[in-house]
Amino acid sequence: MDVNSQISIAPPAPWYSAYPAPRGDTPNKITRGEVLALLNEANASGNKDFVLVDVRRNDYEGGSIRGSINIPAQSFYTTISSWYTLFKAAGVKKVIWYCNSSRGRGTRSSLWFQDYIDDNSDAELKSMILIDGIKGWATGGNEYVERMDEYVESYWK
Template sequence: MAWACEFDVYAVYPAPSNQCPASITREQVLDMLKEKNGSAQRDFVLVDLRRADHEGGTIHSSINLPAQSLYPSLPTLYTLFKAASVSKVIWYCSSSRGRGTRATGWFDDYLKSEGDTSMTSLVLAEGIKGWVNAGPEYVALMDEYDDKAWGKE
């Protein structure tokens, strides 16, 4: 029997209650990164949900948690983020219209189930593509940036 390498995350896990969760602009995230640059006391975390399309770099200090395996990890992530005094969890994928929006909604649902009003789940508007296309100031705040992956050689 052959096992599929991929599965449809939309079919396996429930849709979030809020199909249009709160968002944050790249300008706001850029300001937050500049303000907290070098600080160990950040009150936010950036989560890159890409897996196979992760090439080309990621926004500085993001953690990579592929959307395909995210849903069952929500309780553990919540515990870790709470212990770290995170107040904003910012999710993104390529465009933040699919995985980013879904993960934001899932985590928002989890926050509501915990009665937690001190933490916010936000989707990065326009995702990593919007970040890269916004120009050098944004690209400068990426780890492992690769021009070739973005067709900018």
């Protein structure tokens, strides 16, 4: 009998298993239309009290929403306190997270950050996900695509 056929190799644990599960399971949500309105308002007024966070790492193709920062979800948990301090110092009121669909990494990051906000009894800062993530944004029409950097149309087909 082949020795290799008797060896069972377990799949690696998911990256997030190294960290505590978020306490909640339902993140605050925001639609792409609401985010577009926030971007338009910020452009008109010059005031921006929100930040868009793209948590993709290896699948960062196809473009991102202009002005987003990239914090890969896989490295986020260990730096939550630093990001919280930075966002507070910048006067941020909303942190809007997204990944490809906002059903995995975006949701997890948003919930972890909301836990940290709650632990600090902060009623001014809100953590939320972009419903349908970057895929929903990129396929939402020209008004959304025009707000993307490095947009690759064929990636979203």
